[in-house]
Amino acid sequence: MGLELYLDLLSQPCRAVYIFAKKNGIPFQLRTVELLKGQHLSDAFAQVNPLKKVPTLKDGNFILTESVAILLYLTHKYKVPDYWYPQDLQVRACVDEYLAWQHTTLRRNCLRALWHKLLEDKFLQNKDFLVGPHISLADLVAITELMHPVGAGCQVFESRPKLAAWCQRVKAAVGKDLFQEAHEVILKVKDSPPADPTIKQKLMPRVLAMIQ
Numbered sequence: 001m002g003l004e005l006y007l008d009l010l011s012q013p014c015r016a017v018y019i020f021a022k023k024n025g026i027p028f029q030l031r032t033v034e035l036l037k038g039q040h041l042s043d044a045f046a047q048v049n050p051l052k053k054v055p056t057l058k059d060g061n062f063i064l065t066e067s068v069a070i071l072l073y074l075t076h077k078y079k080v081p082d083y084w085y086p087q088d089l090q091v092r093a094c095v096d097e098y099l100a101w102q103h104t105t106l107r108r109n110c111l112r113a114l115w116h117k118l119l120e121d122k123f124l125q126n127k128d129f130l131v132g133p134h135i136s137l138a139d140l141v142a143i144t145e146l147m148h149p150v151g152a153g154c155q156v157f158e159s160r161p162k163l164a165a166w167c168q169r170v171k172a173a174v175g176k177d178l179f180q181e182a183h184e185v186i187l188k189v190k191d192s193p194p195a196d197p198t199i200k201q202k203l204m205p206r207v208l209a210m211i212q
């Protein structure tokens, strides 16, 4: 069996992995794990990932979790354009810096208004993309995270022209169709019916917090 990716496009780290694999023509079998149906809690999925989280990668007998580790594995295993994770030591260090920052801030409890300001002031500054003139893993991880509140109806980019222009550049670099495809489910989530109550009881509080 070749590369298998266990994903739910409702999840921001899954969207980053999905876009990256698709955009770079990496062949993979999509194994959809529907969080809202509690499929990640099934015994079958626990055999693949005992942590019961997506994204999860399976490459033969090798299993890998954590979106950043998955993105880096794909970057190293497949021939992808250098700009995603540049060879240049210092530019690469800037991508690493963003990926480390992201996990402790954007993905954690931090005032949304402050994220945006920090993202603009510290990372984007006056560049086209977060670490320079080209898209990198940093932009992909950032955009999939910022589209999450957009899916819940928050106007994240409305009063931030610099961030909005960056968003348009990332969309164009990824390709509008692939961007739309990856975000279709999250952009519709606010209109979906509530999850099945029996499943809801089993889901982790943070997943519930995102869907209510």
Ligand code: GTX
Residues within 6 Å of the ligand: 010, 011, 012, 013, 035, 040, 052, 053, 054, 055, 065, 066, 067, 068, 189, 203, 204, 206, 207, 210, 211
């Ligand atoms: N640090 C990990 C990574 O980057 O891969 C985080 C993995 C993670 O928390 N995955 C979540 C999960 O599987 C999905 S991402 C949150 C999606 C919320 C969408 C709701 C609309 N969670 C399952 C669980 O914890 O039970």
